[in-house]
Structure formats: structure tokens, C-alpha cells
Amino acid sequence: MVKNYQPKAFIFENVKGLTTGKNKDKLDYLVNQFETINYVVKWKVINSYDFGVPQNRERVFIVGIRKDQENCYDYQFPKPLKVHIRLLDVFDELKNCKVVEKVKLNPDILFNGNIPPSRNRFQKNDELNDFFTFSDLRNGHTTLHSWDLIKTTKKEKIICLTLLKYRRSKKYGIKDGNPLSIEDLKELIPQLKESDLTKLVDKNILRIINNKYEFVNSKNNSGINGVYRIFLPNSETIGTLTATGARDFFATVSINADNPEDYKQKFLQKIYKPQKFQPIMAKHCRQLQGFPDWFEYHHKDSIAKKQFGNSVPIPVVYHVAKELIKLLINNSLNQKNLQLYFS
Numbered sequence: 001m002v003k004n005y006q007p008k009a010f011i012f013e014n015v016k017g018l019t020t021g022k023n024k025d026k027l028d029y030l031v032n033q034f035e036t037i038n039y040v041v042k043w044k045v046i047n048s049y050d051f052g053v054p055q056n057r058e059r060v061f062i063v064g065i066r067k068d069q070e071n072c073y074d075y076q077f078p079k080p081l082k083v084h085i086r087l088l089d090v091f092d093e094l095k096n097c098k099v100v101e102k103v104k105l106n107p108d109i110l111f112n113g114n115i116p117p118s119r120n121r122f123q124k125n126d127e128l129n130d131f132f133t134f135s136d137l138r139n140g141h142t143t144l145h146s147w148d149l150i151k152t153t154k155k156e157k158i159i160c161l162t163l164l165k166y167r168r169s170k171k172y173g174i175k176d177g178n179p180l181s182i183e184d185l186k187e188l189i190p191q192l193k194e195s196d197l198t199k200l201v202d203k204n205i206l207r208i209i210n211n212k213y214e215f216v217n218s219k220n221n222s223g224i225n226g227v228y229r230i231f232l233p234n235s236e237t238i239g240t241l242t243a244t245g246a247r248d249f250f251a252t253v254s255i256n257a258d259n260p261e262d263y264k265q266k267f268l269q270k271i272y273k274p275q276k277f278q279p280i281m282a283k284h285c286r287q288l289q290g291f292p293d294w295f296e297y298h299h300k301d302s303i304a305k306k307q308f309g310n311s312v313p314i315p316v317v318y319h320v321a322k323e324l325i326k327l328l329i330n331n332s333l334n335q336k337n338l339q340l341y342f343s
Contacts, residue, residue: 003037008066014062016060034064039064048290051290052290057241065324069331077320087250091287100255102127103256105127111125122236134225144224158189163206163214164215182213204216227247238280290314
């Protein structure tokens with residue numbers, strides 16, 4: 001298309017994965033192909049959060065300028081805006097919520113001395129997270145498990161935490177997560193009885209697969225009871241919107257605490273149990289992608305959410321294009337001034 005129409009410039013967008021690992025050669029190939037048809041190409045990974053929307057969305061933007069354009073090598077991607085937006089700044093349902101001033105905590109308290117390498121830029125190592133994750137396959141200071149949501153005994157919690165800890169051990173299989181037999185669990189938990197496991201099966205926390213035990217909620221992104229994550233009003237970002245959607249919600253009341261255990265209990269008592277949370281709807285996706293209030297979207301919420309998930313963040317495109325247009329306009333003005341000079 002670019003080769004056939006030869007525009008003065010173009011902007012492409014794709015997922016961040018195009019720039020890393022085994023996909024990097026595809027990006028290099030793409031850039032090379034544009035260069036062979038007479039374009040100067042620059043690319044950069046940009047996070048929509050840096051341009052005024054509360055969404056952690058990293059995408060690669062590729063800008064090409066035809067080589068016959070003056071200053072074609074001078075394009076510069078826009079610098080991040082010094083604007084920090086939170087969910088309570090954009091969602092109408094949160095207009096009465098106030099920013100919570102969080103206490104600073106020792107990382108050892110939050111992570112037991114071992115900070116996970118997977119944490120992103122929005123998860124402070126000395127603050128409690130601004131969201132809660134529902135998962136029986138992971139752990140953390142804001143992770144809720146199925147055994148936290150219903151009445152379970154101390155011993156039942158120990159059994160679940162033991163299975164959570166050792167299910168990824170290579171001793172029990174080559175998979176990322178493996179079921180454990182009663183013999184395996186008896187080695188790890190003294191005085192374990194089969195009846196203890198049966199009670200957890202009856203509570204729909206564990207299930208039996210080939211005479212071994214695993215969690216019923218065995219898919220991480222599926223969450224628990226239809227909920228994967230609940231973001232607090234104070235959160236600066238929500239997870240990346242996708243066309244397939246996610247089981248993400250936002251809380252309609254704020255909480256705070258000075259230690260992880262109280263934080264979880266307040267969340268359960270003030271948000272989860274009284275159901276003070278709402279699903280991310282199409283109208284929220286519109287705001288998270290930076291579309292203006294007057295933008296009309298599909299009347300069917302599921303279709304609109306899919307379209308927004310496939311879309312690009314408007315503020316990012318605006319600023320990337322703005323820098324490109326400034327360069328092209330300057331070129332045009334310079335050309336006119338040159339013609340006037342020689343005429």
C-alpha cells in the first residue's frame with residue numbers, strides 16, 4: 001500500500017512483542033522493506049499512560065517519512081506528558097472518591113524479602129498495590145485465593161498454600177503446574193488425612209485428576225467466580241484493554257491500610273463482600289482509550305468493547321501525528337519561502 005501510493009509519511013502501530021525476542025527480526029525486515037522503497041523509518045515503544053490515560057498499554061509506533069521530504073531524518077517522537085491520571089479522574093462513578101495517601105512500607109514486609117522480578121513500573125516496591133488479583137495459582141500481598149473468600153480452617157489454608165508452593169516443582173512433573181498425589185502431600189504436611197482433602201474438594205477448592213489433587217481454578221486469567229482483578233479508585237492504570245476482554249472490575253469505594261493483612265481484610269469487608277465494584281464496560285473503555293465524550297460507539301456493549309480493545313489510544317496517536325505534521329508543515333513553509341526568494 002505504501003509503495004503504491006507513496007504518501008509523504010505514514011504511521012503504523014503494533015504490539016510491543018514485535019520489538020523483542022524472536023519477533024525482532026520481523027520488525028527489522030519491515031523497516032528494511034520501507035527503506036528499500038525510499039522511506040526513512042523510526043520506531044519507539046510508547047505507553048498510553050504517558051499521554052494522559054490511565055491504561056498500561058505499551059505499543060510500538062513506526063513512523064516513515066519519504067526521503068525526498070526535507071528534514072526527513074529529523075523526526076522526533078513526542079516526549080511523555082507530565083500528567084498523572086487516576087481512575088477516579090475519569091470514571092463518573094468515582095467522582096466522589098478522593099486520592100488516598102498511602103503509607104510507605106519496608107519491601108521486606110510486602111514481599112518477605114524477595115521482590116518479584118515481574119513487577120511493572122506502576123507497582124511500587126514500598127507501597128501496597130492499587131489492585132487485587134483473584135488467583136489460586138499465584139501469591140502476593142494483594143492476591144485473593146478461593147480459600148480466602150469462604151470459611152476455611154487454618155489447616156485447610158495450610159494445605160492450599162502448600163499445594164500452591166510446590167505445584168510448580170519439577171519433582172512433581174514437567175508442566176508449569178502439576179497436581180500432587182496424597183502421598184506427595186503427606187510428605188509435605190505431617191498428619192495429613194485424606195478427609196482433609198475431601199473437605200476441600202467438597203468446598204470446590206480442589207478437584208481430583210487421575211488420583212491427584214489440583215485447584216479447581218486452574219487458569220490464572222480466569223480468576224475466581226468470574227473476577228480476575230479489581231482496581232481501586234486510586235489506581236493510575238488499569239490492565240491493557242484487549243479485543244478478547246478480561247475479567248477486570250473497578251471498586252467504587254477507596255480503602256487504605258498500613259500492612260498487607262489489614263489491607264486484604266478491608267478489601268474483603270468493604271469492597272468484595274458488599275459488592276462495591278463494577279465491571280469495565282464499553283463507556284469505560286472509551287475513556288481508557290482517550291476517545292472524546294461525544295464519540296458514538298456500537299450500541300451492543302460486547303461489540304463496542306471488542307472494538308475499543310482493538311483500537312489505538314487517541315492521545316498517543318494525536319501527539320505522534322502532531323510531531324509529524326509539524327515537520328511536514330515546516331518543510332512546506334520552507335519550500336514556499338525558497339520559491340519566493342528566487343522569484
